[in-house]
Amino acid sequence: MLNPALIKEFKNIVGAENVFTDDADLLTYSYDAAVVKPVVPALVIRPTTSEALGRSVKVCGENGLPVTVRGAGTNLSGGTVPTAREGVVILTNGLKRILEINEADMYAVVQPGVVTAQFAAAAQAKGLFYPPDPGSQAVSTLGGNVAENAGGLRGLKYGVTSDYVMGLKFFDTNGEIVKTGAKTVKCATGYNLTGLLVGSEGTLGVFDEITLKLIPLPAHRKAMMAVFNQIIKASEAVAAIIAARIIPCTLEFMDNFTIRAVESYSRAGLPTDAAALLLIEVDGHPAMVEEDAVKVEEICRQQGAVDIRVAKDDAERDKVWAARRSALSALAKLKPTLVLEDATVPRSRIPEMVQAMQDIAAKYRLEIGTFGHAGDGNLHPTILTDKRNTEEWERVEAAIAAIFDKALAMGGTLSGEHGTGIAKSCFLEKETSPATIQYSRAVKAALDPRNILNPGKIIGG
Amino acid sequence: MSDMKALAHLMKELEDQLVVCMRCGMCQSVCPLYDQTGREADVARGKLALLDGLMHEMFKDPEGVYERLNKCLLCGSCAANCPSGVNVLEIFMKARAILTGYMDLPPAKKLVLRGMLAHPELFDRMAEWGARFQKVFTRPVNDVVGTSCARVISPLLGRRHFKNLAETPFHKMVPVLKTRPGKSGVRAAFYVGCLIDKIFPHIAQAVVDVLTYHEVGIVLPENQACCGIPAVSSGDMKTFRSLLEHNLNSFNPGEFDYLVTACATCTSTFKEVWPAMAEAAGNGDMGLLRRVERIAEKTMDINAFMVNIIGLAPPVRGVGGDTENPPEVITYHDPCHLKKALGVSVEPRAMIKANPRYQLKEMASSDWCCGMGGSFNLQYYGISSTIGRQKRDNIVATGCSSVATGCPACMLQIADALSRSGDRVAVRHPVEIYAEQLKRHEN
Numbered sequence: 001m002l003n004p005a006l007i008k009e010f011k012n013i014v015g016a017e018n019v020f021t022d023d024a025d026l027l028t029y030s031y032d033a034a035v036v037k038p039v040v041p042a043l044v045i046r047p048t049t050s051e052a053l054g055r056s057v058k059v060c061g062e063n064g065l066p067v068t069v070r071g072a073g074t075n076l077s078g079g080t081v082p083t084a085r086e087g088v089v090i091l092t093n094g095l096k097r098i099l100e101i102n103e104a105d106m107y108a109v110v111q112p113g114v115v116t117a118q119f120a121a122a123a124q125a126k127g128l129f130y131p132p133d134p135g136s137q138a139v140s141t142l143g144g145n146v147a148e149n150a151g152g153l154r155g156l157k158y159g160v161t162s163d164y165v166m167g168l169k170f171f172d173t174n175g176e177i178v179k180t181g182a183k184t185v186k187c188a189t190g191y192n193l194t195g196l197l198v199g200s201e202g203t204l205g206v207f208d209e210i211t212l213k214l215i216p217l218p219a220h221r222k223a224m225m226a227v228f229n230q231i232i233k234a235s236e237a238v239a240a241i242i243a244a245r246i247i248p249c250t251l252e253f254m255d256n257f258t259i260r261a262v263e264s265y266s267r268a269g270l271p272t273d274a275a276a277l278l279l280i281e282v283d284g285h286p287a288m289v290e291e292d293a294v295k296v297e298e299i300c301r302q303q304g305a306v307d308i309r310v311a312k313d314d315a316e317r318d319k320v321w322a323a324r325r326s327a328l329s330a331l332a333k334l335k336p337t338l339v340l341e342d343a344t345v346p347r348s349r350i351p352e353m354v355q356a357m358q359d360i361a362a363k364y365r366l367e368i369g370t371f372g373h374a375g376d377g378n379l380h381p382t383i384l385t386d387k388r389n390t391e392e393w394e395r396v397e398a399a400i401a402a403i404f405d406k407a408l409a410m411g412g413t414l415s416g417e418h419g420t421g422i423a424k425s426c427f428l429e430k431e432t433s434p435a436t437i438q439y440s441r442a443v444k445a446a447l448d449p450r451n452i453l454n455p456g457k458i459i460g461g
Numbered sequence: 462m463s464d465m466k467a468l469a470h471l472m473k474e475l476e477d478q479l480v481v482c483m484r485c486g487m488c489q490s491v492c493p494l495y496d497q498t499g500r501e502a503d504v505a506r507g508k509l510a511l512l513d514g515l516m517h518e519m520f521k522d523p524e525g526v527y528e529r530l531n532k533c534l535l536c537g538s539c540a541a542n543c544p545s546g547v548n549v550l551e552i553f554m555k556a557r558a559i560l561t562g563y564m565d566l567p568p569a570k571k572l573v574l575r576g577m578l579a580h581p582e583l584f585d586r587m588a589e590w591g592a593r594f595q596k597v598f599t600r601p602v603n604d605v606v607g608t609s610c611a612r613v614i615s616p617l618l619g620r621r622h623f624k625n626l627a628e629t630p631f632h633k634m635v636p637v638l639k640t641r642p643g644k645s646g647v648r649a650a651f652y653v654g655c656l657i658d659k660i661f662p663h664i665a666q667a668v669v670d671v672l673t674y675h676e677v678g679i680v681l682p683e684n685q686a687c688c689g690i691p692a693v694s695s696g697d698m699k700t701f702r703s704l705l706e707h708n709l710n711s712f713n714p715g716e717f718d719y720l721v722t723a724c725a726t727c728t729s730t731f732k733e734v735w736p737a738m739a740e741a742a743g744n745g746d747m748g749l750l751r752r753v754e755r756i757a758e759k760t761m762d763i764n765a766f767m768v769n770i771i772g773l774a775p776p777v778r779g780v781g782g783d784t785e786n787p788p789e790v791i792t793y794h795d796p797c798h799l800k801k802a803l804g805v806s807v808e809p810r811a812m813i814k815a816n817p818r819y820q821l822k823e824m825a826s827s828d829w830c831c832g833m834g835g836s837f838n839l840q841y842y843g844i845s846s847t848i849g850r851q852k853r854d855n856i857v858a859t860g861c862s863s864v865a866t867g868c869p870a871c872m873l874q875i876a877d878a879l880s881r882s883g884d885r886v887a888v889r890h891p892v893e894i895y896a897e898q899l900k901r902h903e904n
C-alpha cells in the first residue's frame with residue numbers, strides 16, 4: 001500500500017474515480033497475455049488527459065515509484081506485469097482520441113490508447129491504409145503496438161509498426177515532454193529517438209502522442225490456398241516465391257496439426273490430410289496482381305503443390321483468412337495453456353526450422369502446432385499444455401529453450417514481433433553479447449537513473 | 462453453507478473451467494460494460510482472474526469479488542467471442558451461487574426472489590394489484606413507444622420511462638390451452654414467461670395466433686412459473702430449484718414435440734442455464750438433470766421454430782409494400798440471449814421480411830448489447846442507460862418508424878431509451894409483425 005498522501009495527490013491529478021486501490025481491482029492488473037507469474041501492483045491510475053498522464057509520471061519519478069504503462073495488456077512477453085516494489089500501473093485506455101487524420105499528407109496523430117483496428121477503420125473510411133495488423137488488433141492499443149514494435153499478417157510486404165511511426169511525443173522519467181520525428185516524410189533532425197523508443201516496451205519513456213504514416217489502399221488483391229503433401233515442399237515454395245522477387249502481402253504457413261485443429265473447430269473445408277498449407281495474398285495494381293497471382297500459382301505447382309484454390313471473390317477470400325485467423329482459437333481449445341512462441345529465422349531457413357520444430361515436439365513429447373508468417377521467417381510454434389502439470393511444464397520450458405537455440409543457430413532471433421519483456425530477458429544475452437546488455441543498461445541508466453520506467457523488462461535488473 | 466459437498470464439487474468444476482482462460486484479453490473488444498468503464502474488473506478476463514485469485518488464495522476479499530462479479534450484464538458477448546471457448550456465463554453463474562452461499566443474499570433480493578418469484582401464484586396476484594394501482598403513480602409520456610414515468614420522484618423508478626403492467630395479464634385471458642395439431646402434425650408447448658405475461662400479453666396472443674394459423678397443436682399449461690434466471694443470476698439456488706421443479710411438473714415432454722417461447726432470455730435459460738445448473742441445484746440429483754435435458758432439447762425460440770420447423774407463409778401483398786403505400790422502415794436488434802447464446806439471428810429477420818408492409822433496414826452494431834442485463838439495470842442504471850442510449854442512437858440513425866427485437870427485456874430497455882429521447886419509434890416483437898401479416902391471409 002502506498003502512503004495516503006501520495007494516493008491523494010494522484011486523485012487530484014486524475015480524479016478519485018480513476019485511482020484504484022482495492023485489492024480486487026489491483027489483482028486484475030497483475031497479469032497480461034504471457035504465461036508468467038502475476039505480480040500485484042500497489043496502485044493503478046487511469047489518466048484521461050495528456051496533462052494528467054505527464055503529471056502522473058512526474059509524481060512517480062519524484063517519488064521513485066516504478067511505473068508500468070498498460071494499454072490493452074495483450075502482450076505475450078510479460079511487458080505489463082508490474083514490479084513488486086510499490087509498482088504503479090498507468091492505464092492508457094482513457095486516452096483514446098484520434099487527434100488528426102491528414103488525408104493530404106497521409107499521416108495521423110493519435111493518443112496511445114486508441115485501439116488498432118478502430119484506427120485502421122477510421123483511416124480506411126478516408127481511403128487510407130494502416131497496414132500493421134497484429135492478431136490482437138481488435139483490442140490492442142497503438143501505444144502498445146509501438147512499444148512492442150508489433151507486426152502482423154501483412155509484415156512481409158508492408159513491414160511492422162516501426163515502419164509507420166513518423167514521430168512521437170513522450171514523457172521522460174521526470175514527466176517532461178520529449179518530441180521526436182516529424183509529420184514530414186523525411187526527417188533528419190537530431191538523434192533518431194523515435195527509433196530508440198519504438199520497441200522499448202515502456203522502459204525509456206511514456207508515449208503521449210504518436211504520429212503514424214498512412215499509405216494508399218491497394219486497388220486490388222487476390223488470395224489463394226496451396227496444398228502440399230510434404231512440409232518441406234511448402235517451405236521450399238516460400239523460398240522460391242521470394243527468390244522469384246515476388247512479395248505477396250501475406251504468405252502464411254500452417255502445419256498438419258494446425259490444419260486439423262482449425263478444420264474440426266470451424267469446418268472451413270480445409271484438406272485435413274495435407275501436410276502443410278500456404279495461404280497467400282498478393283495486392284496492388286490490378287494488372288500486376290493478376291500477373292503475380294499467376295506466377296505464384298506456377299511456382300507452387302513447380303514446388304509440388306497438389307492443389308491450389310484461388311479465391312474467386314471477396315467471400316472466398318474472406319474464407320481463406322477466416323481459416324488462418326482461427327488458428328489460434330482452434331489450438332487454444334485443445335488444451336488449457338497455450339505457449340505461443342515467436343522465434344524467427346532468415347526466410348531461406350524456414351524448411352529447416354519447420355523440421356526442427358517437429359523434432360523438438362517428438363523429443364520433449366509435446367504437442368506443438370506450427371503456423372505463422374512464413375514469408376518473413378516468423379513462425380509461431382504453439383505448445384499446447386496445462387500449466388498445472390508441473391512435470392510437463394518442465395519439458396515445455398526445455399522445449400522453449402531448444403527452439404530459441406535452434407533459431408539462433410540459424411542466424412535468427414528470439415522474437416519477431418512479441419518483444420522481450422520479462423519472458424525472454426534471460427535469453428537476450430544468447431542472441432547478442434554481454435557488451436550489448438551493458439550498453440543497453442547504460443542507455444537506460446542515463447535516461448532513467450532511478451530505474452522507474454518498467455524496471456526489469458528487456459534487460460532484466 | 463447448506464451443503465459443503467455441493468460447494469466442494471462446484472469449486473472443483475470451476476477450477477477446470479477457469480484454467481481455460483488464457484488471459485488473451487480478446488473479450489475487451491466486445492464487452493459493453495468494459496467499453497463504458499475501461500476497468501479490467503468489469504470484463505470477463507478480470508472477473509475470471511479474480512475468481513482464480515480467490516481460489517488460489519492470492520488474496521482474501523470474497524465481498525470485493527462478489528461485488529465485481531455481480532457487475533456484469535451476463536450478455537455472453539465475451540463467451541461468444543472467446544478464442545479459447547471459455548464458458549464464461551456458466552462460470553459466473555456457478556461462482557455467484559458459491560459466493561451467495563457464503564455471504565447469503567442481500568435482504569432486498571431475498572424478499573423479491575424467495576418471497577415472490579418462488580411462488581408463482583403470489584407473484585401473479587401482486588402483479589395484478591400493481592396493474593390496478595399503477596395509474597395512480599405513473600403518467601404516460603410517449604404514446605408511440607407506449608411508456609410512462611413516475612408522477613412523483615420515486616427511488617424505485619428513478620428517471621426511467623417504462624412500459625406499464627398490462628391491465629389483464631395473458632394468463633387471465635388464456636389460462637390454459639390444449640389443441641390438436643392440424644396439417645402441420647406438430648405439437649408445441651408454449652412457455653409464456655413473466656414479462657410477456659404481465660407486460661406484453663399481446664405478444665403471447667400473437668404466438669397463439671401464429672401457431673393456430675399454421676395448425677400447430679398448442680399445449681399451454683396453467684400457472685406457469687418464472688424460468689429462474691433472476692434467481693440463478695443472484696446465486697439463489699434454492700429459489701432456482703423450486704422454480705425448476707414447478708416448471709418441470711407443468712411441462713410434460715411426452716405431450717409435445719417442441720417447447721417454444723417468444724422470450725430470448727427464457728429460451729436460453731431453458732436450453733443452456735437449466736442443464737448447466739440443474740445438477741448443482743438438485744445437489745447431484747441425476748433424475749432432475751435428465752428431465753431438464755429432455756426439455757432443453759425440445760426448447761426453441763419462436764422465430765427459429767417457425768422458420769426452421771414449420772416454414773413461413775409466403776407474403777401477401779396488401780396494405781403497404783406497393784407504390785401507393787411504401788413500406789415502413791423497421792430495424793432489428795439482436796438480443797444477446799438469442800444471437801450470442803443460441804445463434805439465432807437470421808430467423809427473426811425472416812419473420813419480419815415475410816411482412817411486405819415493412820422494409821428491414823439494418824442498424825449499426827445490431828448485435829451490440831442494449832445494456833439491460835436483468836437486475837444490472839436496477840443496480841447500475843447509469844451505465845445501463847448509457848449503453849441503451851448508444852443503441853437508441855443506432856436505431857434512430859436508420860430513420861425507422863419501428864424497431865423489432867426478440868426479447869421482452871430488450872424491448873423494455875429500448876423503450877426506455879427511445880422514450881427518454883422523445884423518439885417516436887414503436888418497439889415490436891418479430892412474431893407480432895408476422896402475425897399481423899397472417900391476418901391479411903385470413904381476410
Ligand SMILES: Cc1cc2nc3c(=O)[nH]c(=O)nc-3n(C[C@H](O)[C@H](O)[C@H](O)COP(=O)(O)OP(=O)(O)OC[C@H]3O[C@@H](n4cnc5c(N)ncnc54)[C@H](O)[C@@H]3O)c2cc1C
Pocket residue numbers: 032033068069070071072073074075076079080092112133134135136139140141142143144145146147148149150151152153201202203205206207208328417418419454457484485486487
Ligand atoms: C490473441 C493475440 C494475438 C496476437 N497477435 C500478435 C501479432 O500478430 N503480432 C504481434 O506483434 N503481436 C501480437 N500479439 C501480442 C500483443 O497483442 C502486441 O504485443 C500488442 O502490441 C500489445 O498491445 P497492448 O495495447 O495490449 O499493449 P500492452 O500489452 O498493454 O503493453 C505492451 C508493452 O507496451 C508498453 N506500453 C503500452 N502503452 C505504452 C505507452 N503509452 N508508452 C510506453 N509504453 C507503453 C507496456 O508497458 C508494455 O511493455 C498478440 C496477442 C494476442 C493475445
Ligand code: SF4
Pocket residue numbers: 481482483484485486487488489505506509539542543544545546547549
Ligand atoms: S477472450 Fe476468453 S481466453 Fe481471452 S481473456 Fe477473455 S475469457 Fe480469457
Ligand code: SF4
Pocket residue numbers: 491492493494495503504505533534535536537538539540549
Ligand atoms: S457477460 Fe457481457 S458484460 Fe459480462 S463480462 Fe461478458 S461481455 Fe462483459
